[in-house]
Amino acid sequence: MLAKPRLLALDMDGTLLNSQKRVSPRTLSAVRELADSGVVVALSTGRGLAEIADYSRELAFLTHASLDSGGLVYDLRARRQIHLSPIPREELVACLDAAAAQDAMVHLATCALSVVQRGLIARCPEFNVGVYRPMFERNYTEVDDLRSYALAHADEVVKVDIHHHDAAARDRSRATLEATTTLALADAEVGSLECTPRGVNKASGLRRLCELLGVPMELAVAVGDDDNDLAVLRAAGMGVAMGNANERVRTACDLVVADCDHDGIVEVIERLF
Template sequence: MVNCSGTTMKGTPRMNYQLIALDLDGTLLNSRKELPEDAVRAIREVCAAGKTVVFDTGRAVPELAEQIALLPEVRYAIFCSGAGLYDTREKKAFGLQPIPAAQTERILSVSRTKDIMPQLVLADRDVIQASHMEQLEHYNMGVYRPMYEKAMTLVPDIYAFAESCKEPYLKINLYHAEVAERIRTRAQLETPDLELVYSEISSLECSARGVSKGSGLERLCGLLDIPLEACIAVGDADNDIPMLRAAGLGIAMGNAPDYVKTAADRIVSDQDHGGCTEAIMMLVKN
């Protein structure tokens, strides 16, 4: 929170911040899902100054291909909302925290009875049912169509695939046609053994207990020997709240809902007006 002098209670302008964790959708990317040139320049500038930039995103690795190719300076990504870490240079996922098999069965048994598009996320691929690609707008995911066409693995029957697949899932996204139905699905799935978080317009993210963007940031910082208080986190949505609270300085985008802004220490401009670039440059201005 910001005090009356404009200095944050948790983050301080005098802190020597070493790392910034960036959400992608709604934060680093603009509303057209583009990576603005000013943000690219800012990331390159702070990396050249010896700072560390990481992606901390709900996306899976295949969905990061464009950003990784454009920004080789960003070595690490926290993906699947904290369920895995990824070394972009080694092209290697590590530190995986999958959903227990019993909970996967519960999630899919509920999903079968509803108008839902499940997305099954493994360490190396995203899987959706082929027929759902024609219904992305119905599930409020039409803006992601170009990325989905490149990144998704399509199967004829998502439930048949789940029954035959022996690999664990890092995350299961349940895309609903209606927000009200998402609320009912969450109520059915609530258990201490799962982390359930709203994302997008009508999606429900299902992860293993204790998994969040904040826990992922904590694990990566431990490996890099960077204190959490020397980190900045930037985000705009429900699933960003844990990392905003975990970091030394949590920054909410101007397009974030009020309850996300309340969880942050500072607020910057929105995703279409340089907000993320403003946050990135705090690494070298402080």
């Protein structure tokens, strides 16, 4: 990247957020100052609207986001969707069936809600997402019959997260869905599988944002730490791995910075902007 970048796309968990799921004061100050300078700072996250609600006040200066791993491109300031990519109904059913076969926890992301089967939030440590339990309890919607809800709202579901008991169970779900659907699949956390429509991922979300804002992709910097960031890290003008990133992410990136507990985002801003 020779020209000065004009957009910074930030993953949240393990990137903008530290291991305690907070934005450190130093990182928050640096990101706000960058946004005030005229650079577009956008979220590029697997989280949906309900899952970023806890940060809406401190990140109120942000204007745009690619949410649900590209399934929802959103204008934060106007509070309106720019683009929605729902999962085809038959592939949504395939996700539910694959999850049931592995006794997994399913999370449905719609344009506005994060929906789970009633009773499973209390069990989320079993599915390797215990760190998110407080956020789930605050912001998720529980329903008595998730399958019925999914079918009744199929045109609104943009992402399915399947949280498994272990990585082996996730691999079995992945193999099933790869054989029976055209979904875009991305590993996350210890045993989670993110499912979005074919061609929809964090890279497609960033492309839509760049088109909307008139920013060339080559002048966008993307930062992340996990496999669900790989597409956007490769597509952006520069991909940056956090120090806590896995080896696949590190290999895919142009630069590695400090980890999320040591203000790696501040290093990105100081070195590239």
